[in-house]
Amino acid sequence: MWGIALAAAVFFGVLAQTLMVRAQETPTTEPAKHAGIRLEQPYSKIPDLTDDEKAKIEEIHKKSLTDIKAIREKEEEDIRAVLTDDQKAELDKINADKRAMSQEKTKEKKAAATEPAGG
DSSP: HHHHHHHHHHHHHHHHHHHHHHHHHOOSOOOOOEETTEEOOOOOGGGTTHHHHHHHHHHHHHHHHHHHHHHHHHHHHHHHSSSSSHHHHHHHHHHHHHEEEEEEEHHHHHHHHSSSSSS
């Protein structure tokens, strides 16, 4: 069990560091695109990457995203195994409320984007 906790702590530490770095970076409106590949920063800022290097970086990134998703799903499964049925129901309610709030914010943003300027 400690192994899972340690792996989760390391994973979330790396994730937090990545998010902090991305938050500090200035977003670009034109990411590096070549041969249908869209690289994430900072790799998109390397000017002399070959198409082969770009493809390999994209492949590694996609695999990492798949691995991260699997880790998150495993974590949720392991945590739910610890909870009672009442706690699982409460967690489900919390998650549903969170999704509803997120959907509401998305609606508000869409509505604001379609409003005419100045009013």
